[in-house]
Amino acid sequence: MTRLVWWQCGRKKRYQDEHAANYYRRQFEQERGKKLDYYWCGYCNGFHLTSNVEYAVEKNAV
Numbered sequence: 001m002t003r004l005v006w007w008q009c010g011r012k013k014r015y016q017d018e019h020a021a022n023y024y025r026r027q028f029e030q031e032r033g034k035k036l037d038y039y040w041c042g043y044c045n046g047f048h049l050t051s052n053v054e055y056a057v058e059k060n061a062v
């Protein structure tokens, strides 16, 4: 589980704050026509976007 998060972290774009994450989330949602969510990541102390909302909630709880 820890390794999965780390692996995802390295592959994902990092946003410094919630504001930026939200901004790009909306942009990507419009581009792809797909619902996205963002979550805080303890490894890089930043935010990432994800299309898997349930997974994001699970990670926020950790």
Ligand SMILES: [Zn+2]
Binding pocket: 009, 010, 014, 041, 042, 043, 044, 045, 046, 048
């Ligand atoms: Zn990260």
